[in-house]
Amino acid sequence: MNIVVSLKQTFDTEAKIVLTGGKIDATGVNVVINPYDEFAIEEALKLKEKFGGEVTVVSVGGDKVEASIRTALAMGCDQGVLVNDPTLENVDEWAVAEILAKAVAQIPYDLILAGRIAVDDGSSQVAVRLADSLNLPSVSSILKLDIEGDKATVVREIDGGTETLELSIPAVLTAQKGLNEPRYPSMMGIMKAKKKELKVLTLADLGISAADVASKMSAPKFSLPTPRTAGKKMSGEPAEQAAELAKLLREEAKVI
Amino acid sequence: MAKGIWIIVEQTKLEIRKVSLELLSQARTIADKTGEPLVAVILGKGIADLAKTVAEYGADKVILVDDDKLADYTTGAYTSALNKIIRKEEPQAVLLGNTAIGKDLAPRLAHRLGVGMASDCTGMEYDEANFLTFKRPIYGGKAFAEVTANARPILATIRPNTFPVVAKASQPEVVNETAEIDAADLRAIVKEIALVASARPELIEANVIISGGRGMKGPENYVILEACADVIGAAVGASRAAVDAGWIEQKFQVGQTGKTVSPTLYIACGISGAIQHLAGMGSSKVIVAINKDPEANIFTLADYGIVGDLFEIVPLLTEEFKKLG
Ligand SMILES: Cc1cc2nc3c(=O)[nH]c(=O)nc-3n(C[C@H](O)[C@H](O)[C@H](O)COP(=O)(O)OP(=O)(O)OC[C@H]3O[C@@H](n4cnc5c(N)ncnc54)[C@H](O)[C@@H]3O)c2cc1C
Ligand SMILES: Nc1ncnc2c1ncn2[C@@H]1O[C@H](COP(=O)(O)O)[C@@H](O)[C@H]1O
Numbered sequence: 001m002n003i004v005v006s007l008k009q010t011f012d013t014e015a016k017i018v019l020t021g022g023k024i025d026a027t028g029v030n031v032v033i034n035p036y037d038e039f040a041i042e043e044a045l046k047l048k049e050k051f052g053g054e055v056t057v058v059s060v061g062g063d064k065v066e067a068s069i070r071t072a073l074a075m076g077c078d079q080g081v082l083v084n085d086p087t088l089e090n091v092d093e094w095a096v097a098e099i100l101a102k103a104v105a106q107i108p109y110d111l112i113l114a115g116r117i118a119v120d121d122g123s124s125q126v127a128v129r130l131a132d133s134l135n136l137p138s139v140s141s142i143l144k145l146d147i148e149g150d151k152a153t154v155v156r157e158i159d160g161g162t163e164t165l166e167l168s169i170p171a172v173l174t175a176q177k178g179l180n181e182p183r184y185p186s187m188m189g190i191m192k193a194k195k196k197e198l199k200v201l202t203l204a205d206l207g208i209s210a211a212d213v214a215s216k217m218s219a220p221k222f223s224l225p226t227p228r229t230a231g232k233k234m235s236g237e238p239a240e241q242a243a244e245l246a247k248l249l250r251e252e253a254k255v256i
Numbered sequence: 257m258a259k260g261i262w263i264i265v266e267q268t269k270l271e272i273r274k275v276s277l278e279l280l281s282q283a284r285t286i287a288d289k290t291g292e293p294l295v296a297v298i299l300g301k302g303i304a305d306l307a308k309t310v311a312e313y314g315a316d317k318v319i320l321v322d323d324d325k326l327a328d329y330t331t332g333a334y335t336s337a338l339n340k341i342i343r344k345e346e347p348q349a350v351l352l353g354n355t356a357i358g359k360d361l362a363p364r365l366a367h368r369l370g371v372g373m374a375s376d377c378t379g380m381e382y383d384e385a386n387f388l389t390f391k392r393p394i395y396g397g398k399a400f401a402e403v404t405a406n407a408r409p410i411l412a413t414i415r416p417n418t419f420p421v422v423a424k425a426s427q428p429e430v431v432n433e434t435a436e437i438d439a440a441d442l443r444a445i446v447k448e449i450a451l452v453a454s455a456r457p458e459l460i461e462a463n464v465i466i467s468g469g470r471g472m473k474g475p476e477n478y479v480i481l482e483a484c485a486d487v488i489g490a491a492v493g494a495s496r497a498a499v500d501a502g503w504i505e506q507k508f509q510v511g512q513t514g515k516t517v518s519p520t521l522y523i524a525c526g527i528s529g530a531i532q533h534l535a536g537m538g539s540s541k542v543i544v545a546i547n548k549d550p551e552a553n554i555f556t557l558a559d560y561g562i563v564g565d566l567f568e569i570v571p572l573l574t575e576e577f578k579k580l581g
Contacts, residue, residue, distance in 0.1 A: 013512050013532050017398040024399065035513055092372050093363065119512055119535075121394050121401075123375045125363035128331075132367035137443035138331055140360040153447070157507065158356045159458050160268065161451035165330075167444035177513045178506045216372030218386075220401035225393075228543070228557035239572050241562045245544065246576035248560060253542045255464070255521040256488060256580060 001053040001147070003044040004109040005077065006100055006127060008034045009061055009068040010120040019222055033068045036115025038182040039175035043145060044113050045076045046180065051147070054078040056107050060088065060099050066198060073193035074185030080198040081107070087203065087210035090220070093121075095213040097129030102206040104134065109170060111152075116141045116174040131172035138172040139165055143179055260293045260317070261286060262347040262409075264338070265310060266357055267300055268451075272309050274461045275353030275416040282419035283351060284314035286382045292348055293317055296428070297341070299334060299435070301327035307430045314424035323435035325442065328449065329357050331364050332441030339368045340436050347409050349388055351380075354413040354516075355460065366411045373411040374403050376516065378418050378539055388412070396512050396535025415539070416461045417518040455486070459508065462491035464521045465537075467510055469495035471526015471547065471566055475503035480567065481525065484574040493517065493537075495527045511536035525566045529554030546570065 011017075012030035019025060033041070044055045055077040059065050062084060069080035083103050091099075104112065112134075114127030124140070131138030143162065144155035152169050155162050157176050185193070203209060232248070234241035249256040261283045265276040280296060287294040296310040299321045307318040319341065325333050334357075342350060342365075350365075352358035354376045366373035379391030386404035390412050394401050405411070459465065466481050466488075478492065485492050492508060499509040510517055512532040522540035527533060529545070529552060537543070538557075545558035546566050555561045562569050 011395065013396065013535070015395070015398075017395050019399070024395075093375075094367065094370075094372055097367065119396065121375075122392070122396070122516075123363075124359045125366070125373060125375055128360060128363040129367040132335075132364050135440065138360075138364070139444060140331075141356065158449070158451075159460065160454070161449065163328075163446060163450070164448040165444050165446050171444075177509075216370075216405065216407050217374070218404040218406060220403050222394075223400045223402070225397065225400060225538075228538070228559075230556050231559035231561065233555070233561045233563060238564055238568050241564065242569055242572035242576050245560055245562060246573060246580060249521065249542070249544070250580055253521070253559065255542050256577065 001047055001051040001110045002108050003047060003053065003055045004104050004107055004112045005037065005040045005044050005055060005057050005072070006112065006114040006130065007037045007041070007057045007059045007068060007072055008115070008118045009059065009065045010034045010118055013119060017224065019224060022222060024222060031064055031068065033071060034115050034118045036117055036119070036175055036177070039177065039179045040113035040115055041072050041075055041077060042180045042182040043175060045183070047111070047147065048076070053110070056081060058100060058103050058107070059083070060096050069198055070193050071185060073196045073198070074189040075183055076189060079196055082198065082200050083203070083206065084200050085203045090215060091213065092215040092217040093123050093125035093129060094216045097126050097133055098213050099203070099206065099208070100126070100130050101133035102208060103201065104130070111169050112136070112172045114172060114174045116176050127172055127174045136171050137167045138174070139167065140174045141176040142173050143176055145173065145179070259345065260295045260347045262295045262297055262350045264350060264352045264361070265296050265298045265306070266353055266355060267298065267303065267306060270300070270303065270306065272306060273353060273355065274421065275355060275414070277313050277421045278416065278419040279351050279353060279414055280310060280313040280315060281422040282380065284422070284424060287316070289382055295319060295347065297321070297338070299326045299337060307428065311426050311428050312423055313421070314426045315428045316426060318428045318430045319433050320430065321433050321435050325437055326435055328446040330444050330446060331360055332443055333435070333437050334361050335364045335368055336437040336441035337435035338365055341433050342369060342409060349410040352413045354415045358413045362411055362413045369409065371407045371409060371411055372405050374405070375413050377412050377414050378518065380412070380414065393539060396532065397538040415516065415518050417463070417520070457489065457491045459491045459493055459515050460517055462517070462519050464488055464490035465493045465517055465519045466490045466523040466525065467493035467495065467527060468498055468525045469527030470497040470501070472498055472503060477567070478504060480570050484570055484577065487574055487577045495533050524554050524558070525570055527554055528552045529557065
């Protein structure tokens with residue numbers, strides 16, 4: 001079974017966000033594989049161990065993303081594809097999905113796995129859009145996956161519980177925390193990863209131009225939140241503190 | 257003629273979700289400013305009665321799409337049905353709640369329509385040039401992005417608890433549309449839905465949340481939070497440390513790799529206030545911290561704090577809340 005995993009490189013979740021000239025400044029920021037994409041990678045590797053086949057990691061991004069793809073290869077993925085084009089700035093989710101669709105179409109696959117959300121832009125759009133572009137069924141936020149022949153049974157998270165669905169593959173499934181525990185790359189894996197293929201493609205290689213994937217959304221205007229500050233601390237004996245807090249929540253904050 | 261602001265109304269077991277009422281309420285104010293009609297769209301099976309509910313929140317028109325194939329939400333069937341109606345009626349804007357369904361449906365629909373979309377917005381303003389401008393937290397709330405759409409319809413999902421529910425009676429025209437669902441869109445079949453019956457509100461929609469972290473010390477102690485929650489009608493949440501320790505289920509986790517919540521009041525008990533936890537609750541209106549460490553980061557942003565042992569403070573607080581009635 002051949003599997004494609006879409007991987008986005010994101011800032012480390014600890015990263016401090018700095019704006020320079022109105023743009024998010026990546027200088028000195030640690031980058032990682034989007035945490036949810038790690039679940040997708042892990043699931044793909046488990047399926048590969050069970051059924052054989054190859055796992056291809058696909059990403060749209062800049063030069064730095066090669067390091068994250070290498071990490072995925074070190075975890076056990078077989079090859080990587082990076083669409084890296086100088087014209088790609090401020091692309092929206094529609095555009096990324098269309099580019100991914102073109103890249104994925106060149107790879108044989110039986111299943112596509114992605115993260116349920118990227119922790120940087122927090123969109124939860126690209127994977128579902130990719131499914132639509134490829135005319136595939138999709139299920140978001142999966143907690144469990146079983147595959148038998150061309151049938152997949154998935155448990156997905158919904159508000160207030162879970163839902164079990166059956167669908168035929170190929171399909172796009174997005175991973176939620178709880179699906180598995182991602183492995184760490186082994187020393188051996190890191191050595192092997194260096195020799196694995198990482199194809200870097202431009203839009204032209206995919207037969208599209210920047211105009212074909214012009215964003216549907218305006219370029220975002222960024223701002224930083226006004227930081228929250230320390231408020232009131234209660235004083236006195238524990239019972240007095242509790243009483244004071246309840247009173248303030250009722251009378252001052254008016255939230256109880 | 258104006259083409260309308262559409263709210264895709266979400267229902268669970270024929271009960272309308274609170275976030276849909278929030279969207280109707282807020283969109284009503286935009287409809288009043290612009291003269292655009294406010295349209296509530298309800299999909300499902302046996303939903304006719306829900307038109308009465310949306311009429312209490314100012315809808316000018318209700319579109320009902322009642323079909324056996326829409327009984328349970330599936331991405332394919334809902335996208336197919338909405339895509340056709342939207343292409344026919346050409347609304348200006350289509351808004352959904354940022355719920356499990358909204359997050360799945362909106363991007364699929366947006367792509368089918370060939371348009372952009374703003375996800376998980378915490379702000380929405382009318383302006384003449386763009387019709388709607390959205391503000392959305394990114395990087396776990398460490399920054400905001402303001403976006404507008406270049407194409408129509410404008411699609412967006414709005415974070416629950418962003419806007420207040422405001423009742424406003426109306427007498428909407430009710431229209432029935434047929435669901436034309438393409439066979440290709442019926443490829444995923446719902447086998448089972450397991451909803452956990454709970455008297456407490458759903459985490460992402462709760463007005464008040466009381467959360468426990470590593471300071472809870474064990475699974476048996478969540479009863480302390482539950483007792484408090486039941487007095488004030490709160491939902492219970494947790495930090496990742498508590499979830500990873502196996503004390504409480506993943507679905508209660510708040511944060512970067514958990515739920516994003518925006519309650520009126522968030523009470524953090526035995527939670528240090530790590531950046532990844534703040535990513536999930538930083539947009540709460542009022543934050544209370546109960547922590548025995550006066551240096552805990554959570555105190556640097558809590559509106560109210562008690563330095564003390566949660567095992568002592570929380571039960572006392574529960575008693576105080578009872579007294580408030
Ligand atoms: C990629 C990534 C994603 C993450 N996602 C999330 C996420 O979604 N959600 C999340 O929460 N975390 C997340 N984390 C983890 C996060 O970094 C913290 O480790 C976690 O939030 C800590 O949880 P905590 O505050 O409960 O525990 P701790 O940091 O250990 O804090 C426990 C607190 O309890 C206090 N305490 C102890 N006993 C008592 C008592 N008796 N009474 C009162 N106070 C007491 C202590 O003083 C301390 O401040 C993520 C981390 C990474 C790297
Ligand atoms: N630039 C990208 N390259 C590859 N995959 C991506 C990219 N952006 C998003 N994705 C995939 O889509 C998922 C959801 O991302 P998002 O819609 O940005 O929240 C991610 O977890 C990735 O699997």
